[in-house]
Amino acid sequence: MNFERIIGSSHENAPDIFPNREEKEASFNDVEKEWLEKEGIPENIQERINRLFSDNELALVSEVSPQTPEIRYPTACEWLKHRMKYHRGTKFYPCFVKDETGDTRFMKVDFRGGATLDSLRSESKIMSTFDNELRELGSPRMLQLIDPTEDTPAAIIIESISMNEGQVATSKNMTPDHVADMAKKIRYMESIDVSASVTQHPEIKNLSKARRVNEEIRDLANRSGNIIHQDVKEKVASLFLGGPELPIVFAHGDLTLKNVMNKNDGTVSLVDWELAGVGFLGQDAGKFYKDIRTNPENREIFQKSYFYDESGTLDIDRVRGLFSGIVVENLVHLVWRAENADLLDPKIQNEVATFRSNIENAISEYESITSNRYYYEYFSLPTLLKH
Known part of the structure; x- marks a missing residue:
């Protein structure tokens, strides 16, 4: 998992997509709210994800690398706006977080519940059932499945691959x-x-x-x-x-x-x-x-x-x-x-x-x-x- 994997475009074009500016978008306009409703995503999704981070002692990683200060990882709100702009649906928010040990992990957050939650749980089941086989394959391993609550969405936490590795x-x-x-x-x-x-x-x-x-x-x-x-x-x-x-x-x-x-x-x-x-x-x-x-x-x-x-x-x-x-x-x-x-x-x-x-x-x-x-x-x- 690295920056290109998240944004789905070349690293060279990334500054035009997620420039490293100080202000972070955290709200949606009326047109965007209509799109969210159509996609089945609550308009307070950023607030729910922030609470998810807080409840599990996780911090969103913004910096991509010291070599690319012009780029930063998007917030959930910014990610959704990006998907809207390019007319792409989305089920999950892909992001990087630091846990309580300071290690960087890849996190996949469910936006909708329902079928997408089933999909997330299915991936978790596969990765836990075949954990030894994934180790043999050299693939990132699943570390934790976080179940949804009334105030927070579900998520899985997976080992990450840095930009320096591949x-x-x-x-x-x-x-x-x-x-x-x-x-x-x-x-x-x-x-x-x-x-x-x-x-x-x-x-x-x-x-x-x-x-x-x-x-x-x-x-x-x-x-x-x-x-x-x-x-x-x-x-x-x-x-x-x-x-x-x-x-x-x-x-x-x-x-x-x-x-x-x-x-x-x-x-x-x-x-x-x-x-x-x-x-x-x-x-x-x-x-x-x-x-x-x-x-x-x-x-x-x-x-x-x-x-x-x-x-x-x-x-x-x-x-x-x-x-x-x-x-x-x-x-x-x-x-x-x-x-x-x-x-x-x-x-x-x-x-x-x-x-x-x-x-x-x-x-x-x-x-x-x-x-x-x-x-x-x-x-x-x-x-x-x-x-």
């Missing part, structure tokens, strides 16, 4: 070392035994109907209607539905670059476990790979590190899983638009074209990788889509 991952700053370490960490997550945890904690999410991935792909392709061509549907069926069900594994659930911190030592750290749960083999890999595949060197490094075991043997399930992950994610987006959006809207048409292109590229690359005879001998005859 930065938010982008397609440009992902080095081969970072990519290789990510592949290693995904393989580790996929080795975690989740069966006992799911039995003991039924609230842990079952992502993307993970117990029946083949059926989900078939259902999504059929529901997409004419939004994707018949030949693409048939390709999806013949390539992805011919093998056995993919194994269920522990999955981050939202492994995009914005949830990855590139550390200066060449390793990566995963953050934001809000959507973690039980997924299918390759689900995380597909989501991450889609973000880095345009870089030929990183693409090759990831394939080598993720597809092959230490003896150099190709793990066929991981190949099918990765590209199934890409196909499932993009089919979900396409189906939502086919069933809920105006397909004549130019913006929607552009989105549809992007998701469709992602699927077609995944099919093409999958065919290229698996075009050897040994691979096809592994599978039974493909199960085609029913029309």
Whole structure:
């Protein structure tokens, strides 16, 4: 967790967003209050968060670093105004605090209650249940869940990553070392035994109907209607539905670059476990790979590190899983638009074209990788889509 992770923009642009001026905004005008009401956020949220800090002996950290005196971290009020200005919704207030020991921690404060409180508690449950595994992954650990009161919102406190340790991952700053370490960490997550945890904690999410991935792909392709061509549907069926069900594994659930911190030592750290749960083999890999595949060197490094075991043997399930992950994610987006959006809207048409292109590229690359005879001998005859 660092400044870029919080504001979601480049460090260079930060002074224009949260300049270090002495006065701090703590109230909302009438238009802003209407927006808060629509978002389900109480207009006295700053007061409630201040009380939360006070009751738990926490102090908001304003200084980003001595090297950047022109920037400071935003108050909750300023954060919400920033989200309003750029037409972005928000569920949580991300901030840094100092506890009674003087250590700096990352804090995620619930704005609304209800579903967002459930999400916060879910993330807390995941992070506490898999605490040892998060240590192995080198990810920040959850330290405390603070339940809401009549006067204060809920929050979780997590270990922080300073700006001196690393930065938010982008397609440009992902080095081969970072990519290789990510592949290693995904393989580790996929080795975690989740069966006992799911039995003991039924609230842990079952992502993307993970117990029946083949059926989900078939259902999504059929529901997409004419939004994707018949030949693409048939390709999806013949390539992805011919093998056995993919194994269920522990999955981050939202492994995009914005949830990855590139550390200066060449390793990566995963953050934001809000959507973690039980997924299918390759689900995380597909989501991450889609973000880095345009870089030929990183693409090759990831394939080598993720597809092959230490003896150099190709793990066929991981190949099918990765590209199934890409196909499932993009089919979900396409189906939502086919069933809920105006397909004549130019913006929607552009989105549809992007998701469709992602699927077609995944099919093409999958065919290229698996075009050897040994691979096809592994599978039974493909199960085609029913029309």
